[in-house]
Amino acid sequence: MGQGREGGRPMSTRPPADHAALIENLRDFIDTEVIPREDLKAAHDGQAVDRVAAELYAIARSRGLGAPRGRPEDGGLGLSWTECCAYLEQAGRSFLGPHALRCGPPTQPDMFALDKLATPAQRQRYLEPLLRGERKSCFAMTEPAPGVGSDPRMLLASARPDGDGWVINGHKWFITGAMKADFAIVVARTEAGPSWFLVDADTPGYQIVRDIPTLEPFDLGGHAEIKLTDCRVGPDALVGEQGQGLAHSQLRLEGARLFHCMRYIGLASRAMAIAQDYATRRESQGVKLAELQMVQAMVADAHIQLYAARTMTLDVARRLDAGESIRHHSSMAKVFVAEAVNQVADSAVQICGALGVSEDTPVSMIFRMLRPFRIYDGASEVHRSAIAKRALRHGLAA
Ligand SMILES: Cc1cc2nc3c(=O)[nH]c(=O)nc-3n(C[C@H](O)[C@H](O)[C@H](O)COP(=O)(O)OP(=O)(O)OC[C@H]3O[C@@H](n4cnc5c(N)ncnc54)[C@H](O)[C@@H]3O)c2cc1C
Structure with missing residues (x-):
């Protein structure tokens, strides 16, 4: 049995046959339980989506499935990053899979970061209820112009010392999950530099302004605009080291990116499977679409892209398990995978013709779900x- 480590906690790896059985169990769960409960017409009803996710979590637990990185005592499976690749790809084939298995954003990356950074008291109050699914989190960094977006140096939100605590002021938007979050990890500037703070959603001055409608089809917690006005928090709200907020965000993002890559490979693969099925049934000019070389080229390219995307993702996961820095490689993988899954979904829409832009199949929704991935987690x-600057500065061979 191999050993990796996360937050000082050993992560065991399973014998290959056990892992293969786990993946097969998950594949069957997604096909027979999760996909049949995807009600495309109720995708915008967040309460209905949550109800279904809770029902699915109970079924998942009865089948020995659960959050891939979580601790066994919290209903998690304790998988290594490498083992997560196939697990997340299967879970990601459904819009609801990651939500039902508690490995979707922002919960999963928030748990990962808090596991590394939280004090014992913060673990007890925030991380442990998060792991058990009793509380929900969100991560609030991005701000409307002229605040922080792609450039982290543009952070405007501030936290000034007040007595033994802090007073936070700021304006955030596109905060995933915030509509349902019990607390937020807020990134705000202190004298020492950007820092992380845990802010309960019922803190006076913490206000949800609105849920911003986006391309994304399913309501999994929304993307909210938030205002923090003289929001007072205690000294124990500071997470990690004061002034190290950007390094903490980088730490959180690296795992988040990788999980997105894994999940979205699953979603893109599902779109292409639907397109392939359509191509084998639909005729044009007396032949099946599947016999037309231009359609075949789209199918072949999708397979090549997804194979390359899986291979890059797995390589980054192995590096993470080995404790290596993945900054450069995860950037390269993120760009490639985000663009590959978008091209695959676009081809799936094209092959399905008008049906591909309708909501009669999930293909158009998959296309919409994947498009923002070229923007978030770094455009x-x-x-x-960043890749080019590192390569040129350090003379890295391509
Ligand atoms: C669906 C969704 C969910 C999100 N969830 C969260 C969340 O939970 N928490 C959170 O804090 N944020 C979240 N975000 C925000 C996301 O992190 C930002 O959108 C991202 O950082 C880019 O910032 P921006 O949108 O302000 O784009 P801008 O910074 O305005 O950039 C716009 C475009 O300009 C180009 N560009 C910008 N800078 C450069 C550069 N240096 N070099 C070359 N081109 C450049 C890129 O093409 C970029 O797409 C989410 C966004 C989306 C769409």
Whole structure:
């Protein structure tokens, strides 16, 4: 049995046959329980989505499935990052899979970061209820212009010392999960630099302004605009080291990106499976679409792209398990996977014709779900710029 580590806690890896059985169990769960409960017409009803997710979690637990990275005592499976690749790909084939298995954003990356950074008291109050699914979190960094977006140095939210605590003021938006979150990890500037604070959603001065409608089809907690006005928190609200908020955000993002890559490979693969099925049934000019070379080229390219995307994701996961820095490689993988899954979903829409843009199949919703991934977790252009600068500065071989 191999051993990796996370937050000082050993993560065991399973014998390959056990892992294969786990993945097969999950594949069957997604096909027979989760996908049949995806009610595309009720996708915007957040309460209905949550009800279904809770029902599915109970079924998942009865089948020995659960949060892939969580501790066994909290209903988690304690998988290594490498083992997560196949697990997240299967879970990600459904819009509801990651939500039902408690491995979707922002919960999963918030748990990962708090596991590394939280004090014993913060673990007890925030992380443990999060792991048990009793509380929900969100991560609040991005601000409307002229505040922080792609450039972390533009952070405007501030936290000033007040007595033994802090007073936070700021304006945040596109905060995933905030509509249902019990607390937020807020990034705000102190004299020492950007810092992380835990802010309960019922703190006076913490206000949800609105849920911002986006391309994303399913309501999994919304993307909210938030205002913090003279929001007072105690000394124990500071997470990690004061002034290290950007390093903490980087730590959180690296795992988050990888999980997004894994999940979205699953979603893109599902879109192409639907397109392939359509191509084998639909005829044009007396032949099946599947016999037309231009359609075949789209299918072949999708397979090549997803194979490359899986391989890159797995390589980054192995590096993470080995305790290596993944900054450069996770940037490269994020750009490639985000663009590959978008191209695959676009081809799936194209092959399905008008049906592909309808909501009669999940294909158009998959296309919408994947498009923002080229923007969040670092826009492709920002990653390309960082990759090139590192390569040129350090003389890295391509
Ligand atoms: C669905 C969704 C969910 C999100 N969830 C969260 C969340 O939970 N928490 C949170 O804090 N934020 C969240 N965000 C915000 C996300 O992190 C930001 O959108 C992202 O950081 C980019 O910032 P921006 O939107 O302000 O784009 P801008 O900074 O305005 O950039 C716009 C575009 O300009 C180009 N660009 C910008 N800078 C450069 C550069 N240096 N070099 C080359 N080109 C550049 C890129 O093409 C970029 O897409 C979410 C966004 C979306 C769409």
